[in-house]
Amino acid sequence: MRRYSHWRRILAGGVLLLAVHAGWIQADELDKTKALYKRPSSIPFPVQNPYTPEKAALGKMLFFDPRFSRDQNLNCASCHNPSFGWEVPFAKAIGAAGAPLRRQSPTVLNRAWASHMFWDGRASSLEEQAKGPIESKAEMDIKLGDVVKRLSAVGDYRKAFNTAFPGEGITENNILKAIGTYERTLVSGTTPFDRWVEGNDSAISTSAKRGFVLFNGKARCNLCHSGWNFTDEKFHDIGTADDLDKGRFEITGKQEDLYAMKTPTLREVAHRSPYGHDGSLTTLDVVVQHYIQGGAPRPSRSPLMQPVPLTNEDVKDLVEFMKTLSSDSAAIAMPNLPVPQ
Structure with a gap:
């Protein structure tokens, strides 16, 4: 212990010789x-959903839009708040009807490099992950088909989807692709x-x-x-x-x-x-x-x-x-x- 403390004092003096339990690090x-x-140096995007700025900008709107919840009172940021490391400062995230969920919300930062999503890894892509909370009865509690109907009633969304997905427009799959693209751009500073x-x-x-x-x-x-x-x-x-x-x-x-x-x-x-x-x-x-x-x-x-x-x-x-x-x-x-x- 005296030898360990001795080298800690040397380190404090600026010498690049660091002590650990098994010896010294030169x-x-x-x-x-x-x-x-x-x-x-770069963010990986999947071949089946390559990055475009139009898709990412659209995904950002969707991420913060409460129309993705049954009662239009929750959005993705309700559980993944940028002010708290893209989580929330509670032991358990809050879902539909103000009821706490069973787990703490994991951060969405750096998920472009992830192989599995959620604490239990039940989703293998960000597109699959995005769908889960939207359709979960305990969370946002709405079917994607109903979200398509809501967004289709908004002219600017029709234009944004046609720009991001030419010739395809507003579909369930394109909603998930846009959100997934935006989430891949969320990289820690x-x-x-x-x-x-x-x-x-x-x-x-x-x-x-x-x-x-x-x-x-x-x-x-x-x-x-x-x-x-x-x-x-x-x-x-x-x-x-x-x-x-x-x-x-x-x-x-x-x-x-x-x-x-x-x-x-x-x-x-x-x-x-x-x-x-x-x-x-x-x-x-x-x-x-x-x-x-x-x-x-x-x-x-x-x-x-x-x-x-x-x-x-x-x-x-x-x-x-x-x-x-x-x-x-x-x-x-x-x-x-x-x-x-």
């Missing part, structure tokens, strides 16, 4: 690790961590740098929160107290998926409390404490969930690092929604 090894988290990865050594604090080493070393966070988006896009039972929600098991019926939920991105995590599929982890400190303890023991708990002996200072450093994964809040210009004429 400057070249640190650079290799940082490179694993470098942001991509450049963060202090990104600037550090790009070479600005003063972009994050010494505490956050120690946290990065812990994240990729003794704390073992990178085993699930990997890559530039800080998620392996896999499903794990992390031992939360909720034993009623069976997670991905409800989709696959496989025992290995019992209580398993998709690893969430850590991008914009400082803006997205509370945490966990059930919103039971109220702060980042509570999240780290949950992992230190290893979660509730049960047969399905991921073997990656092991108690981790971290000090209070380690916890502080990890939280400081995770805060560097959030960008400055940026105002989102709301679209002008067409009205019937």
Whole structure:
């Protein structure tokens, strides 16, 4: 412990030699690790739904339009609010008739790189994901066919669809394509961590740098929160107290998926409390404490969930690092929604 503390003091003095539980990280090894988290230079769009600015602009209008709910009181942003990391600051999202849903709403940020949507991965594309909440009785509670009728009564929407989808117009499929296109453009902003990865050594604090080493070393966070988006896009039972929600098991019926939920991105995590599929982890400190303890023991708990002996200072450093994964809040210009004429 004295040797570990000694090297922490050296790090504070600016020497690029970082201590972890298994040895030392030299400057070249640190650079290799940082490179694993470098942001991509472009957004991937599927061949079957390529990007066009007209389609994205239309999708943005649809995303914020309450005509997509039975009572015209909810839109996609009701659960995915840009002011809160494209989530909502509640343990559970609110659906039709003001009733809470069974899970916390996941962020829609960086979903262009995702292979599965929802906590349980039941949708394999953003187009499929968009349809789910619209037609869910508990959420927006309206059939897409009825949405088509509503939008078809609006002249400006007819024009917008004909521009985005020449010769096709307003169809259920085109509605989902437009929303999916817009959602793929929702990418987290450049963060202090990104600037550090790009070479600005003063972009994050010494505490956050120690946290990065812990994240990729003794704390073992990178085993699930990997890559530039800080998620392996896999499903794990992390031992939360909720034993009623069976997670991905409800989709696959496989025992290995019992209580398993998709690893969430850590991008914009400082803006997205509370945490966990059930919103039971109220702060980042509570999240780290949950992992230190290893979660509730049960047969399905991921073997990656092991108690981790971290000090209070380690916890502080990890939280400081995770805060560097959030960008400055940026105002989102709301679209002008067409009205019937």
